[in-house]
Amino acid sequence: MDTKIELKVDSDKLNAFIVLNDKNVSESEIKFVLDNGGIKFGIADAKIKEIVKNPILKEPLLVAQGVPPVNGKDAKIEYKLEEGTQERRPLVLDDGTVDYKDVKVFKIVKAGDVLAVKTSPTKGRNGRDVFGNDIPAKDGKDIRLIVGRNVSISEDGSKAIAEKDGIPLIHDGILEVSQLLEIKGDVDYSTGNIDFPGDVEIRGGVSPAFYVKATGNIRIKGVIEAADVSAGGNIECLGVKGRGKGLITAKGDIKVKFLENAIVECDGDLYVDGSIVNSKVRAGRKVEVTGNVGQIVGSNVMAGLIVAAKEIGSEMAVTTRIEVGVNPKIRDRIKMLSSQIYVQKQNLEKLSNLIKLFEDTKKKNNGFLPADKAEKYDQAKSSRLEIYKSLSQMIAEVKELEENISTYANDSMIIALSKIHPSTEIIIGGRRMIIDKEFGPSIAKISNDKIEIKPYIP
Template sequence: MGTSTWTSMLRLELRRLPQHHCPRRSHMSDSSFHLMLEESTRVLYAEYLATPDAVLPNRDALVQAAAARGWSETAFADPAVTLFLNRCHTATEPFRLPVGEVRDGTFSLELDADHVVVLLELHAPQGGKPVRLSEVREAITKRQITYGLKQVTILDALRAGHCKSLVIAEGTPPVPGMSARFVSLLDELKPSSHDEDENALIDYRNLSHLLLVSPGAPLMRRVPAVQGLPGTDVFGHQIPPPPVSDQPFPNNLAGTKIDEEDPNLLRAAIAGVPKLAGDRMTVDPVVSVEAVDLTTGNINFDGSLQVRGDITAGMEVRVTGDIAVRGTIEAAHVEAGGDVKVNGGIIGVQSAAMTEEQDNPSLRIAHIVAGGSIKARFMVSAFVSAGKSISAEREIRQCEVLAGESVVVGRPGSRDGSIIGGKVRALKSIRAGRAGAPSGTPTMIQAGVNPHAAGKLAEVEKSRVRLLEEKSKLDKLMEVLDKRPDVGEQQVERIRGMFSSVVGELFALDSKIKAIQQEMIPTSDARIEIFRGVQAGVTLHYAGHQRTFMEEREGGKAVIEKGHIVLR
C-alpha cells in the first residue's frame, strides 16, 4: 500500500475512536498491545489496550510480536507504525490502527501462443511466506510441462525472491523449409564484352543488345522444395514445420519445353525473345517495323520491337522485351520491359509545322520507360526512367532522368558530355563532362538513393493488400469446408494449397518491402563525377547532403568534407 492509502485508513480508524487525555505511563508486559490480521483484506492491525500500568510499545516489540506469529518485519509500513506508536502516547482508551499487511509470495506461469516458451512471474512476499520450489514444481507438473525446463534458472529466481517474464522452459521451434523456386538463366545468355574501358561504368559496345534465344537454349531452372524440420513444444509434443509449396513448372508456357532428361530445366522451343514474369518464362517472336506512326498505329505486345526508322510524336509503344530504334524517338510514349537503344536521339520538342498540337504541352515531352537500360545519342525535353543504366553520347538537356543503377553522359573513354537543366537521379553513379550552363540553368544531380523506390514500394503495397484480401477469403472458405463433411478431400486440399501459396507470397512481399525501404536511405557508396566543371545553378545531392553551386567550379569527384559536398 502507498503512504496516502495508509494515511486514509488511519484517519478513518481515528475517527472511530473516542479522544481522551493521556494515561499515566508505567511499566508493564508486552500484553499492552495485540496484533490482529484481517483475513479478507490481509491488513495487519495493532491494538493498544491502554491499561493503567501499560508500558508504551516500540517498534522492536511489534517486530517480536509479529515474529511470534510467523510474520517477518517486511509486514510493517513505517509511516503507519510511527502513527500507531505516537498515538499510544496520548491514548487513554483502547484503540486499533492498521500498521501493515501480511501477504505470501505469489507466482504465475504463462505460455506463448506456440507453446514453445514458458514465462515465470514471481512476486516477493510482504511479511508472509516466500514461494517454495515445491509449489512451482507442482504448478509445472499440473500444466504437464516436461520439455526444456531450466532448473537452475528456477532456483536462482526463487533465491532472488522475484522476477518478471523469466523464461524457465523453452522448446525447440520448427525449422521452416523452402518452397520450390524458379531461377532465371537469362543473365547467362546475355553477350559480354572482353574489351572494356577500365574507367567506364558501362560498355557501350554491349549495352542494349537484344537478347534472342535459339531452340534448346536453357531459360529457367526449377529448384525443388526443401521440407522443414519439426520442433518440440514444452509439453514434449512435436511441432510440424510450416508447409511448403513444391509446384512444378506452370503449364502452357508459350514457346518453351521441359528438358527430356531434366524435368527441372526449361528450354526454348522456338527462336525469339524470352519473357520473364515471376515463375513464368515464355518465348515470343521478334516484331520489326519500318516506323511507328499513323500507318502502324500504337503498338502493345509481349515481345521485342525493332524499328528501322523513327517513333514519331504522339504514338504509344508498350512491349515486354527490348526496343531498338535506328532513327529517333520524338514526343512519344515508349515503355519496354527490357532495354531501349536509340541510334539517334530522344527529343521531346515538336517541329513548328505541327501547329494544331503546339498548345498541348504534354505532346512536347518524350516519355521513355525501360525495365533494363536506355541508350541514345542525346536526350532533350524527355522523361527517361530505367531500371538499370542510362547513357547519352552527347548531352542530357532539360530532362527528368531516373536510373536504378547509373547515368553516363559522354562517349566511351572520353570526358565530354553535358547535363544541362532538369533533374538527373541514379542509385549508384552519375558521370558527365560538365553540369549546368553559363546562364545558371537550375540543374539537379542526385546519387545514392534509388529514384524508383517510392514507386516500387507503392506497387508492392498494392499487391500485399490484394493478397491479404485473398487470404481472408480463403480463411472463410476453409471454415465453411470444415463444417461440410460432404465436400471431397481433394477439393479441401486444393484450397489449403492455395492458402499456403498466398501465405508464401505474403512472406516474399514483406522481404521485398524491407529491401525497397533500405534503398530509400541515402548511401555514401554512390559516386558523382563531373570531370570538367560545374556551372552556377547546379545542385548536388549526395550521401545525405545537398549543395547548390553559386559560381562556376572545377570538376572532380563528389566527396564529403567537414559535412559539405566538395569536388576533388
C-alpha cells in the first residue's frame, strides 16, 4: 500500500520534494514527513499551504530549497596593449592628401602608462543543503602579475606601469617594455617612417624620402639612400648614398663603410671604413677615414680636433676642403650669438633715441611728462637696462667660446697617412692654406701662428 506522502531529495541535497498519493493531506502531516526525513532548512511554508489547498497527485512537489554554494571568481589580468602589428593607417595631411610614408605599425607606450590591471580573486560563499549542512565553496584562484624590464607594479599590486617609453611586449607571461625596435627588412612603405623612444635596429636599408628617428642608438645593416636618420646616441650603417638629399645626425658617434653625396653631422667621432666622396661632414671631435681606400675627395669635412685619412684629395685635383680646430657646434653658437648681438645693438640704439626724445620733452615742460608718455619713458628705460644685461652676457659668452676655439686650434691636426693632393684646402683654427703640390704621409698643425706641414711618422 502506497504511503500517503513520500519524501524525495535530489542528489545534491539542494531540493526536497513530496509526492502525494492521497489528496486529503494537512500542513502538519507534510511537516511531520519533512521533520522525520531530516529536512531542516529552506522549508517553503507558503508552498506547503498551496499544496494543501490544491493537491496534485503522483507528481514531485517542491517543498524545501537549499542555498547552492557560490565559488569565488579567479583573479584576472586585463592587458592594456595590443600585441602584434596594429592596423596601418596613413596620415591624412591638412590639405586632405595622404602621406603613405607616415604609417604606424607598432604600439608605443609612455613612461607612466598603465599596461595591465589585475582584478583580485574573490572569496567563495558557502551554501547550505536542505538537511541544514553547509556546502563549502571554492575561493577564486590567484594569479601573479609578472613584470620584467622597464615595468613596475603599483604598491597595491593591481597595476603594471611602464617605467620608460617603448614597445610593450609579453614573453612567457612576463610583461616588459622594450627600448629596442627591430625592423626585419627595409624602412619603406611597408613600415612607414620610424620615430622611436629607444634603440632601433634595421636589418635592411632606409629608402629615399623616409626618415628614422630614435632617442637611442640606430644600427642599420644596409644603406641609407637620400633619407633622414637622426639618433640621440650613435649611428652605425653600411653606408650612405645621399644624392645630395637627406641628413644623417647623431648626438654620439657615427660608423659607416662609405659616404657618397651625403650630409652627415655628429657631436662625437665619425669613423669611415672606406671613403668620403662629394659629401659635407661635421664632427664634434674627429673624423677617421681608414680601410683599403681611406680617401676623402671632393668633400667638405669639418672636425673639432682631428681629420685623419689615408689619402686627401685626388689626382684629378678635385677641390677638397678640410677644416679642424673649431667645434662645429661652437661655431654655430658664435654665429647665432653674433646675429643676436647685432639685432640687440640696433634695438639699443632705437631705445636710446626714444629715451632722448622723452628727456628733451621733459626739459621743455619743466621736468613734466604727460602720464601716457611718462609710462612709455619708464618702459623704455627698463627695456634698455634688460638689453644691456643681455648684451653683456652674450658678449661674455662669445669671448669664452672664442678662447675655446683657440684651445681647439692649438691641439688640432690634419693627418694624411699616404698623401695629400693639390687643390686641397686645409683650415686650422681659422688659418687657411691651399695645397699646391703633392705631399706624402703628412701632418698639418699650427706652429708659430701658421699652418705647418711635416712628414707624418706613425
